[in-house]
Amino acid sequence: MRYLTAGExxxxxxxxxxxxxxxxxALVAEDINEHLARRQKGYGRGRRMQIEKDQAQLLSGIRHGKTLGSPVALxxxxxxxxxxxxxxxxxxLTDEExxxxxxxxxxxxxGHADLNGGIKYGHRDMRNVLERSSARETTVRVAAGAVAQKLLTELGISVACHVKEIGGVKFEQEKELSAAEIRRLSEESEVRCIxxxxxxxxxxxxxxxxxxxxxxxxxxEVIIEGVPAGVGSYVHYDRKLDAKIAGAVMxxxxxxxxxxxxxxxxxEMFGSQVHDEIAWSEESGYYRKSNRLGGFEGGMTTGMPIVVKGVMKPIPTLYKPLESxxxxxxxxxxxxxxxxxSCAVPxxxxxxxxxxxWEVAKALCEQFESDRFDRLKASIDEYRSYTKEF
Structure with a gap:
């Protein structure tokens, strides 16, 4: 599974x-538009979000609400x-134009790509760089991610995000919440803090x-619940799922x-305070008594929720401009x-x-039979039973 974006x-x-x-x-435009609208919200956004009302058009690869297996164009x-x-x-343009x-x-x-991009491609007009390096491109990455989330949802996997810190103001979470609860609370906040x-x-x-x-x-922070243990690989560096996720976030x-x-x-901690002890029950199979490692060991999922955090720097375009x-x-x-x-963290x-x-959905499609969605679901359900009985 892969995607390519284009546009300035x-x-x-x-x-x-x-x-x-x-x-x-099953996939319809509303599955994507919901997430495009979420991306445009957030306290501290600028005037561009008042101009654009992002809506996806599905132009290929879907017929009567179902994917065909051919490329999907959005x-x-x-x-x-x-x-x-x-x-x-x-x-x-003419000389006059x-x-x-x-x-x-x-x-x-x-803080922008302007100078480095100009040097790389020989652009003396920085407009040629900034139009593509703009975060506006993340609109269609969210669209692709929305498709991945629909696939995960249909596989019984839950996804949520929330904001842990803005400008030094931190939220210290005292108790663990489900992805569904985090999703609900973050949607109620203008800054996506629960x-x-x-x-x-x-x-x-x-x-x-x-x-x-x-x-x-x-x-x-992003949380994904319901991914079975053993997705990813310890065999080669480029097959480690946590590494792929880290690259995607960066x-x-x-x-x-x-x-x-x-x-x-x-x-800062001792090993005894870091690693997640293993337990087993007839009802759940293998599980961890904690999730300090964020759902990964050896580049593979442990079956615990995937918990990944990303650090966003302040936006470099300021009303008190920097020197260049x-x-x-x-x-x-x-x-x-x-x-x-002034802030785009939410x-x-x-x-x-x-x-x-996207990376989790891609890893599942690589590891399990995935030409047909019904076979993908059956394959993962069978694997879940296997991991429980292992």
């Missing part, structure tokens, strides 16, 4: 093509395209950052760190503003949920 931030549309979905999976229209048809159009509308950008912004009091403090931190012309980052714009379970806290250098004149300047989110949690769900 102010181009006509964003596209993703998904290959390898089992045939016979498209999300950019409403703002109407204001950018000349600037971002595919057709060549170029002088009027091109608006060349020669001033790279710190604690109402902490949510208000996070909103205050966002307000203060915006007032200061600054931005703040945070930590998000691929999200502005993410700078990933950890599973206790994560970096494990460095014009690539044409080599003169110093203060960076321009291309967007105005939205980033939804993106993280999508990419983690």
């Amino acid at each position: 931030s102010h181009g006509p549309q964003l596209t993703t093509i998904i290959e390898g979905l089992p045939a016979g999976l 498209v999300v229209e950019n409403k703002d395209w109407t204001h950018w048809t000349k600037i971002m159009g595919a057709d060549p 170029e002088s009027e509308v091109k608006r060349k950008i020669s001033r790279p912004r710190p 604690d109402p009091d902490t949510s208000e403090k996070m909103k205050e931190a966002i307000d203060q950052a915006k007032k200061n012309g600054d931005s703040i980052g945070g930590i998000v 691929s999200i714009n502005a993410f700078k760190g990933v950890e599973f379970g206790l994560g970096f806290k494990a460095a 250098v014009d690539i044409d004149t080599k003169e110093a300047f203060t960076a321009s503003i291309e967007r105005s989110d 939205a980033a949690a939804v993106v993280a949920e999508a990419v983690v769900a």
